Amino acid sequence: MTAKILIIDDIKSNIDLIRQILSNSYYELIEACNGLDGLKAAKELCPDLILLDIMMPDIDGFEVCKRIKQDESIVHIPIIMITALNDIASKTKGLEVGADDFLSKPFNHDLFHYRVKFLLRLKEMSDIVRLKLNVDTQMLHTLEQDTFEIIKSDTRNSKILIIDDDLYNASSIKNDLVSYFVNIEILYKIDDENNIINKIILNDYDSIILNVHMIAIDPMILASRLKGVKQDKYLSIIASVDELSDLKYVISDLNNIGIDDLVLFPHDSNELIIRCRNNIRRKLYQDFLYYNVKNKVENAVIDGKTGLYNSTYFEIYLKNLLQSSALHSKMHALIMIDNDDFKNINDEYGHACGDQVLIMIANLIHNKIKIGDIGVRFGGDEFVIILINYKLDEALKFAKTLQDSINTSYVEAGDAYKTKIKFSVSMGLTAFPDDENESSAIFKRADDNLYYAKNNGKNNIGYNDGTTKILLEK
Secondary structure: OOOOOEEOOOOOHHHHHHHHHHHOOOOEEEEEEEEEHHHHHHHHHHHEEEEEEEEOOOOEEEEEEEEHOOOOOOOOOEEEEEEEEEHHHHHHHHHHHOEEEEEEEEOOHHHHHHHHHHHHHHHHHHHHHHHHHHOOOOHHHHEEEEEEEHOOOOOOEEEEEOOOHHHHHHHHHHHHHHHOOOOOEEOOOOOOHHHHHHHHHHOOEEEEEEEEEEEOOHHHHHHHHHHOOOOOOEEEEEEEEEEOOOOOHHHHHHHOOOEEEEEOOOOOOOHHHHHHHHHHHHHHHHHHHHHHHHHHHHHHEEEEOOOOHHHHHHHHHHHHHHHOHHHOOOHHHHHHHHEOHHHHHHHOOOOHHHHHHHHHHHHHHHHHHOOOEEEEEEOOOEEEEEEEOOOOHHHHHHHHHHHHHOOOOOOEEOOOOOOEEEOOEEEEEEEOOOOOOOOOHHHHHHHHHHHHOOOOOOOOOOEEOOOOOEOOOO
16 A cells, blocks of 8 residues: 655654554655654645644644644544553543544553554545545635534443443443433444344444454454445444454454444543444534535536546546555556447437446446445437546456456337347456556546447447557457
């Protein structure tokens, strides 16, 4: 994972220790030896993550964090504060000024990597959403203004569900949480994953605390399924992990699934409350981003027939993507799609049937892309997909899977819909950024590959390896 991390600490040995812990992760590490230099570096370099010590000679870490979270241009950068092991007061104050997480000395290396990786992944997701909002400068300005209000929001009435087949453990967690939260449920009679998932969706919980050592069901599979459910709101999951377990392997699984946080059991009650508050606040921020994209952006840039983005949005989005320093260091892919023989379908079966074909293709695109990717109806029977953080081989695999789904689909037409109309598409794919990073050059490359595919038998996928055009073998 390529990422830029700013370390703000006035003690060189502390910085050296963090460098040693992260040495095999290939991050770009930047140092600032005091709070004022750290603020300047945050503004000028816009890192993906800040590791911030509290005790510094000029201005302390709390003040640095507060200023960053009140600055519209950098409020979205996640901050991990470095604290002493049992310094609950500092952790609470850090939360109040906007810190996204905290790490305690002496460091557990596995936990250190877990918390860094998770916040980098969350930052990447928010960068993608902010990129979508950037089609409207005033909207993005308003978003950054409102972010600090979310940081200060009261989370006492949030709904929390504890899932644990050990009632003693679950009750212990609830007893610690009730000193702050007022709406806590326990689910300890674990029978069926589907029932649990339906309960969570119907009750709109703000946070789930999940025992990852349950016996009744596989908690990792449950967590993976919950994270895979498409919802209008973000689902925060905190893993309860036995401190005697093999943390390295447990954390690897949690990272792969996308679990938001973990607490070690037996737990510190104050830290448990702080982590729950922090994760619910993150959830509110993610919900806020989603709402703004869904209700303020998409209404203006959505194609009415297919529900995909329109060409105007695509052009703005691609331009912003290429200018985004946070996403520019990663590889992405652009796929142009053209319906083979679409005119014949319209002529023989009518435009209503042609519209069904367009909607069918759009639905397949929508169901295949992941969060952060965008599907576009470019015009007529042409579509475009932008895949975020895909290497060329991954993008080719995606394109082939989508084409296979289209080849097995059909629409019905004719009297009483007895005729099944099959259809196919050709695709042109290119990866970027590379030597040519102008949006027009990237689009032309994909378009040229598309027509190379069409001119060589249709129902093909064309791509380029350097200057050489290639057809993907069927």
